[in-house]
Amino acid sequence: MAKILLINSNRFKQPWPVIPFGLCHIAAVTEKAGHDVKVLDLCFSRNPAREISSMIKEFQPDVVGVSIRNIDNGAGFNTQFLIADVKKEVIEPLKKVYKGPIVIGGPAVSINPVEILDYLGLNFAIKGDGELSFLAFVENIQNEETLKQIKGLHIVKNGKIIAANEPWRVPCLDEIPFVNPTKYINVDKYRKFNSPLQIQTKRGCSLSCSYCTYNAIEGKFYRLKNPKKVVDEIEFLVKETGITHVEFTDSTFNIPINHCKNILKELKKRNLKLKLRTMGLNPGAVDEELIELMKEAGFMDVDLGAESGSNITLKTLGKNFTKKDIIKAGDLLKRYKIPTTWYLLVGAPKESIFTLKETYETLIKAASKWDLINIGIGLRVYNQAPVTKFISKKPEDNFLKPYHYEPEEISLNEVKIYTKWMALHNDNFFMYDEDENTPPFVLMLGSALIKIFAPRQPIWRLFILIRKIQRFTGITWLRKFLFLRKYRKIIERLEEKLKRENGLTLNHSPSLDRKVA
16 A cells, blocks of 8 residues: 555636546545545645645655646736746645655646656656556556556656656546545635536547647547436535536537437436536537526536637637537527627637627627627647647747747737727626736635625626726726727727728727727
């Protein structure tokens, strides 16, 4: 029996702190095999170095596993490189007090295993599913030759790659035991932020979006859970944690659509009185039966990945849907009154002022005024994403540090300025790179207020309400005045390009807003 310490290094709290279910799964599988396991959750730690030192001294583990969730915040503009924080706050303090084997894993590691090992100065990393690979690592730590053969394991020593094995995909997800996270971490801390239980109904993704790394992390083929098993797990977690806010975290919740509908039917049958949401609704697989089932099952809100409202850009992003599908999905979601966060990714290949204008006009039409339109500026290029094939000069670190695609027809700075101008005219436009950094105490306060006054409303509607108050009090007018004073020449140049080539004007142009200046 070995003593195993697992560390949750994720301290990023937007849009809410994420309960480390993946790490708890690793803990449960390792513990079931007879090992002594402890989990150190650093998400809310005020002094990670001190907590790490104390745990190492007290527990004296034989192996330490560190979960790394994010390389950065995913923004293509003003990107936060979160791996630097992990190195400073977690890995360096750990190496000072622990000289035994350290193995890293998690979504970030699956994208850049070798580069992250090099950046952190470590030797072992697991790519892909961690349950089987980590257990094999623990049980063969003394046998270097066997270690080299473990699926998913990457070994780097003295700058040389010793092993780089393909992932060990769990073949049958139904065989993974249910995990009670309260056994390993303090869930009450997450409850204060209204953090949801996270449920996967599948792993893998068969789509080919140009910017996405799900194929690398989970595989190119769907591994589906039995719908009844999915709902059994939800019932188990609700009972053990007392949390009724549930989020489906699949790459795309509604593909395959029949599998999704079967889960919804099972949820409806059991009438569990849950507050459901999903982070991955694909507009290409939306019909009325699906939305009706979601409403009946108890969906409080959804995230819909539109990414663009122009067929030109959707094609370059490798999407399986069109502008028509986006509008249809929007009509159904509005009809069934399901609050929606629309995700956009502007500044992709072949983006121009024309496609931008079309995108924003499409979303204004498709979304409700009380839906949030979450706009990411720029395409953050990740290792193993299809778009890397079109970049001739690749960075030496294999896209580990923030690398942004620069559109040929419009600069990212112009995309940013035009988008900001649109956001000043639309209260529900949310700019991810500058609006995401909400202080934790504000998130906690907002969550508490929502629970009291509007328990069925998503917390993000507070952002829209605040914008409407700012408009009513004149704050928005002042912001427009200052913005136009600074960027008038760029906005007028973009407007002139539209007029010259297409006889169009910007959605909100200086000529329409002279009274502002």
